[in-house]
Amino acid sequence: MGRYDLALIGFGGVNRALAELIAARGDRFAEELGFTLRVVAITDLRAGSLVDTAGIDLAPLLAAEPGELSFAGLPGGSADPRNKWVIREVPADIVVEATFTNPNDGEPALSHVRWALESGKHVCTTNKGPVALAGSELKRLAAEHGVSFEFEGSVLSGTPILRTAQRLLGGLEITGVQGIMNGTSNYILGRLEEGVELPTAVTQAQELGYAEADPTADIEGHDVQLKVMILANEVLGAGLRREDVSCTGISGITPQDAQDAISKGLRWKLVGSAARRPDGTVEARVAPVALPAHHALAGISGPVNAVAFHTDLLGTVTVSGPGAGRTETAYALLSDIIAIHQHHHADDDTAPLHRVLQETHRG
Numbered sequence: 001m002g003r004y005d006l007a008l009i010g011f012g013g014v015n016r017a018l019a020e021l022i023a024a025r026g027d028r029f030a031e032e033l034g035f036t037l038r039v040v041a042i043t044d045l046r047a048g049s050l051v052d053t054a055g056i057d058l059a060p061l062l063a064a065e066p067g068e069l070s071f072a073g074l075p076g077g078s079a080d081p082r083n084k085w086v087i088r089e090v091p092a093d094i095v096v097e098a099t100f101t102n103p104n105d106g107e108p109a110l111s112h113v114r115w116a117l118e119s120g121k122h123v124c125t126t127n128k129g130p131v132a133l134a135g136s137e138l139k140r141l142a143a144e145h146g147v148s149f150e151f152e153g154s155v156l157s158g159t160p161i162l163r164t165a166q167r168l169l170g171g172l173e174i175t176g177v178q179g180i181m182n183g184t185s186n187y188i189l190g191r192l193e194e195g196v197e198l199p200t201a202v203t204q205a206q207e208l209g210y211a212e213a214d215p216t217a218d219i220e221g222h223d224v225q226l227k228v229m230i231l232a233n234e235v236l237g238a239g240l241r242r243e244d245v246s247c248t249g250i251s252g253i254t255p256q257d258a259q260d261a262i263s264k265g266l267r268w269k270l271v272g273s274a275a276r277r278p279d280g281t282v283e284a285r286v287a288p289v290a291l292p293a294h295h296a297l298a299g300i301s302g303p304v305n306a307v308a309f310h311t312d313l314l315g316t317v318t319v320s321g322p323g324a325g326r327t328e329t330a331y332a333l334l335s336d337i338i339a340i341h342q343h344h345h346a347d348d349d350t351a352p353l354h355r356v357l358q359e360t361h362r363g
């Protein structure tokens with residue numbers, strides 16, 4: 001039976017939900033996945049840091065109100081997050097990075113990921129910044145140190161969009177991607193259609209755990225811009241920078257606009273897309289589009305997202321599922337840990353993994 005010791009960097013909605021999954025389902029993981037998970041370090045801007053190499057007792061932490069959690073005064077605890085020291089020095093197998101996404105330079109998450117990989121630790125992250133802005137460099141760094149860099153949750157939360165493209169669409173030429181890739185803005189557009197004003201809808205999306213720490217990124221399209229970069233770079237080999245992806249968000253759409261569209265048989269959606277040009281380069285954009293009701297993306301509602309892959313042999317293949325949500329995104333981290341386990345135990349019998357994946361998804 002293997003065991004992975006985890007260092008959780010950032011203890012907000014997603015990493016807390018991962019800790020809940022570990023606390024609630026740890027025995028099942030052991031039985032069905034063939035490994036156990038133990039949290040040996042947690043760092044958080046507000047709570048500080050907590051280290052116990054024998055395994056942190058998660059129950060009292062999860063019983064505390066998120067805003068009231070403080071590690072100072074606990075054995076192994078400090079008011080200081082001590083990220084660099086924890087990531088480099090605490091003997092964890094996997095560093096789970098889930099601090100806020102910074103669309104400008106990816107920091108501080110980018111440094112967290114670099115420190116972890118340089119220390120020979122695997123990394124799982126849901127943070128879009130490092131993946132979109134420095135994905136190639138980080139994959140190279142991981143390879144140099146013989147560790148994995150996994151980031152399934154960086155696009156479409158727990159819905160396995162990247163692994164679907166990389167593992168299940170092999171042999172096809174993917175010529176473009178198009179999709180709804182932000183749960184918050186899609187949820188908000190639905191609320192606008194119901195007559196709710198933007199600020200109220202944003203607050204509701206924050207309460208539901210969909211929104212970024214700064215929801216401007218959801219509303220102005222920057223979150224989708226990063227996701228389009230990740231998809232285009234991973235699936236189309238594009239090497240896009242942020243300035244290559246034109247970006248308009250949904251802040252200009254009013255409840256009246258949304259309702260007028262409905263009356264004309266249209267629905268406003270924030271669409272991200274990337275397509276290969278005849279010369280081999282890739283053009284990409286993010287913009288609100290009033291889609292006709294019969295369009296495959298028009299019926300995608302609430303925090304659900306969808307991505308259509310345009311392929312040479314199959315035509316369009318569309319994957320749809322949760323695009324945001326604390327537990328849904330924590331599941332992406334679990335799927336990353338499973339991927340690390342499979343990668344480093346390639347000869348093991350993996351049949352039981354499929355069973356637990358299906359059961360976990362059903363809740």
Ligand SMILES: NC(=O)C1=CN([C@@H]2O[C@H](COP(=O)(O)OP(=O)(O)OC[C@H]3O[C@@H](n4cnc5c(N)ncnc54)[C@H](OP(=O)(O)O)[C@@H]3O)[C@@H](O)[C@H]2O)C=CC1
Nearest residue numbers: 010011012013014044045046098099100101126127324325
């Ligand atoms: N929620 C979702 O549906 C999804 C989220 N993601 C991504 O996952 C990541 C986490 O999301 P989520 O949990 O919802 O976000 P939260 O804002 O709930 O959590 C982030 C946590 O990280 C802490 N933090 C910020 N900076 C640091 C730092 N330098 N060191 C240690 N901790 C820090 C924050 O503390 P404080 O609150 O004090 O600032 C907060 O507790 C984000 O990058 C997000 O983009 C990806 C897919 C879906």
Ligand SMILES: N[C@@H](CC=O)C(=O)O
Nearest residue numbers: 182183184211212324
């Ligand atoms: N804020 C994002 C979270 C997932 O990436 C969203 O709403 O999609």
